[in-house]
Amino acid sequence: MGDQLMDHAMKIAPLLIAAGVLAAAPAFAQANTDPARDPAKTEVWTPVPATVATPPGKAPSDAIVLFDGKDASAWESEQGGRVPWTVADGALTIVPGSKGIRTKQRFCDIQLHVEWRSPVETKGFDGQNRGNSGIFLQELYELQVLDSYNNPTYANGQAGSIYKQAMPLVNASRAPGQWQAYDILWKAPRFSPGGGLISPARITVLHNGVLVQDDTVLAGRTEYIGPPSYSPHACAPIHLQEHDAKVSYRNIWVREL
Known part of the structure; x- marks a missing residue:
């Protein structure tokens, strides 16, 4: 059964x-x-994003190349006229005692790639006197360039800092003489027709591929003495500072956002 x-x-x-x-x-x-x-x-099909080629080791296809290792014609002295730095071996190197340089073109919101190298010789130099330079966005807001490898100084003045405003999240510095890279996203401040501040500047920075500034809000222009503040301005050049050190730059390109 x-x-x-x-x-x-x-x-x-x-x-x-x-x-x-x-x-x-x-x-x-x-x-x-x-x-x-x-x-x-x-599903969203339009508009179709533009295609940007990204060949290894080269600037994106839609970038403005500011220095390719040979041609510094995109730059001028901060006082106008010929660039007073040397171009050799694929690098643009500061001549101590000369002036800083700035781009001939003016920029607002950008993505900026800059590679830099501090001098190998460090004997007799420490703190702010070792490999000091700076990248000024819109000529007013400084991202510090400094040899911060085993080189104590004030935290908001070391490499990767927004000078005298925001210390980096970490110290990602390489030894002196080695090439380093900054990848920067810059959002320019906005001002009303009457000159009032609508929105402050913001910056994100990767130092050697490591996040050191995370959408940092700036309190105003860089000041060596006193607190930062804003005054209305338009788009302006990128400025590389001369600060008595033989800092070198290469592979500089920018994308307007």
Whole structure:
């Protein structure tokens, strides 16, 4: 008797499964035809993002190359006229005692890539006197360049700091004589027609691929003495500071945002 029941159960089991599938089919069909569940409703096809080529070791195809190792024609002295620094071996190197340089073109919101190298010789130099330079966004806001490898100084004045405003999240410095890189996202401040501040400047910085400034809000222009503050201005050049050290730069490019 037990064997007969088992045989009967095995015969009807497939029928019960098939019946269940048939019963559920209308529900699946309804789900697939329900307009509210159409996946195409959340697909965006236009506008199509522009294509940007990113060849290894080179600037993106839509970037403005500011220095390629050979040509400094995108720059001028901070006082106007010929760049007073040397161009050799693929690098643009500061001549101590000369002036800083600035781009001939003016910029507001940008993505900026800069590679820099502090001098190998460190004997007799420490703190702010070791490999000091700076990258000024819109000529007013300084991202510090400094040899901060085993070189104590005030935290908001070391490499990767927004000078005298924001210390870096970490010290990602390499040894002197090694090339380092900053990748910068800069959002310019906005001012009203009457000169009031609508929104402050903001900056994000990767130092050698490490996040050191995370959407940092600036309190105003860089000041050596006293607190920072804003005054209205337009787009302005990128400025590289001369600070009595043979700091070198290479592979500089910018994308306007």
